[in-house]
Amino acid sequence: MPTFALVDGNNFYCSCERVFRPDLVGRPLIVLSNNDGCAVARSQEAKDLGVKMGVPFFQIRHLVQEAGLVALSSNYALYADMSARMMAILGQFSPVQEVYSIDECFVDLTGMGTLAGSLTVYGQLMRERVLRWIGIPTCVGIAPSKTLAKMANHIAKKNVGRPWSGVCDLTALPERDRDELLGLVEVGEVWGVGRRLRERLVADGIATALDLKRASPSFVRSTVSVVLERTVHELNGIACYGFEAEAQPQKQIICSRSFGHPVLTQEDLSIAVRDFAATAAERLRRQGLKAGQVHVFIQTSAFRKKDKQYSAAVVVPLAVPVGDTLRLVEAALAGLARLYKPGFKYAKAGVMLLDLTDRTVEQADLFAGPAPRRERLMAALDAVNDRFGRGTLRVGNVEGHQAWHMSQNAKTPSYTTEWEGLPTAR
DNA sequence: TCTGGGGTCCTAGGACCC
DNA sequence: TCTGGGGTCCTAGGACCC
Numbered sequence: 001m002p003t004f005a006l007v008d009g010n011n012f013y014c015s016c017e018r019v020f021r022p023d024l025v026g027r028p029l030i031v032l033s034n035n036d037g038c039a040v041a042r043s044q045e046a047k048d049l050g051v052k053m054g055v056p057f058f059q060i061r062h063l064v065q066e067a068g069l070v071a072l073s074s075n076y077a078l079y080a081d082m083s084a085r086m087m088a089i090l091g092q093f094s095p096v097q098e099v100y101s102i103d104e105c106f107v108d109l110t111g112m113g114t115l116a117g118s119l120t121v122y123g124q125l126m127r128e129r130v131l132r133w134i135g136i137p138t139c140v141g142i143a144p145s146k147t148l149a150k151m152a153n154h155i156a157k158k159n160v161g162r163p164w165s166g167v168c169d170l171t172a173l174p175e176r177d178r179d180e181l182l183g184l185v186e187v188g189e190v191w192g193v194g195r196r197l198r199e200r201l202v203a204d205g206i207a208t209a210l211d212l213k214r215a216s217p218s219f220v221r222s223t224v225s226v227v228l229e230r231t232v233h234e235l236n237g238i239a240c241y242g243f244e245a246e247a248q249p250q251k252q253i254i255c256s257r258s259f260g261h262p263v264l265t266q267e268d269l270s271i272a273v274r275d276f277a278a279t280a281a282e283r284l285r286r287q288g289l290k291a292g293q294v295h296v297f298i299q300t301s302a303f304r305k306k307d308k309q310y311s312a313a314v315v316v317p318l319a320v321p322v323g324d325t326l327r328l329v330e331a332a333l334a335g336l337a338r339l340y341k342p343g344f345k346y347a348k349a350g351v352m353l354l355d356l357t358d359r360t361v362e363q364a365d366l367f368a369g370p371a372p373r374r375e376r377l378m379a380a381l382d383a384v385n386d387r388f389g390r391g392t393l394r395v396g397n398v399e400g401h402q403a404w405h406m407s408q409n410a411k412t413p414s415y416t417t418e419w420e421g422l423p424t425a426r
Numbered sequence: 427t428c429t430g431g432g433g434t435c436c437t438a439g440g441a442c443c444c
Numbered sequence: 445t446c447t448g449g450g451g452t453c454c455t456a457g458g459a460c461c462c
Contacts, residue, residue, distance in 0.1 A: 196458085
């Protein structure tokens with residue numbers, strides 16, 4: 001039987017910020033989404049103030065004055081770098097590690113129970129090393145399936161049933177004790193049960209993780225989905241998902257943004273869309289991929305109910321898959337021209353690259369003749385931007401038309417990834 | 427006034443084929 | 445007047461995740 005550990009950083013973005021801003025320890029802290037729109041990470045003190053996940057900042061701004069809430073813009077360069085360090089440390093504890101998201105990974109602990117005396121002790125070693133080496137607090141959940149490992153992590157984090165000191169090993173518990181814990185966890189906390197599914201399950205009398213564990217798999221399959229059927233098996237300790245240690249090639253690449261201010265003209269939208277296409281193209285090449293389709297969308301703000309609403313999307317197929325920024329930008333702008341209607345206040349736009357294939361696979365276009373080869377140009381573009389910073393070389397004139405740019409009013413320095421951001425002793 | 431971004435998977439239904 | 449059955453492929457939309 002496999003043994004999965006799920007390790008994740010507590011309030012990860014907040015914890016990253018506190019490593020370099022120890023003055024923020026103990027204070028209510030949140031990190032905001034792009035545009036300083038919503039709270040996407042909250043320290044325990046912020047949660048205690050009642051700040052909910054995803055709440056718009058303008059609704060809680062008063063807490064800055066009233067309760068000393070600190071709100072920071074998101075600093076993804078910092079979080080990505082801290083994440084890489086955390087994953088490298090955790091990777092030392094097992095030959096098999098699956099990085100699941102920026103702040104969590106699965107680690108294969110199969111057969112490792114005797115290494116440190118027990119899996120619980122081993123879990124503590126992981127936590128201690130991450131905390132000591134990079135200053136990020138974590139929790140560890142250990143179980144015979146991924147869904148149960150996530151559950152164990154939740155139990156450890158929320159101290160369900162009793163205090164756990166950051167590590168909950170469900171494999172060490174008899175079934176009866178395990179069930180008792182599952183009975184204390186609301187079904188919406190189960191991995192794979194979102195808001196919609198929770199409502200439905202609760203209406204059917206399935207209110208806790210234990211209820212779902214005891215549901216009939218075939219009934220769940222026929223009335224809900226095969227996905228939830230697997231969840232039922234996983235809650236029963238039957239692993240339906242294994243480790244995916246190798247990152248699979250992506251199937252789509254998205255670059256989209258909400259605008260800092262409403263955008264009205266096609267020209268301003270073009271500037272944004274061009275930038276999104278270029279950014280997506282950069283990510284595409286970095287992964288050694290080409291795109292066969294470019295999807296473009298624009299939309300007004302659904303929150304502004306008084307405004308006329310419009311949202312539209314179009315897919316522009318390419319004769320041959322390309323990784324060339326110029327051609328992808330061209331396709332995106334052609335898509336935009338088909339979508340654009342004057343008279344609306346646009347709030348968001350995006351570019352999606354689809355039908356991704358490996359760069360090395362060549363499929364010539366029978367009718368269009370050979371495409372201009374700009375591999376060396378693109379390589380030079382990427383090399384310059386790598387060395388001198390993103391946006392050093394861009395397509396077209398983007399200065400002076402930045403109406404769409406997002407606002408980030410409280411961003412900390414890139415402490416670990418830019419010379420200018422290095423913390424200095426004072 | 428002010429509400430994120432980037433992904434995956436599954437399913438239902440339509441188009442099309444024989 | 446009367447109009448099949450079975451299969452594949454693609455796409456849009458929904459649900460979920462962090």
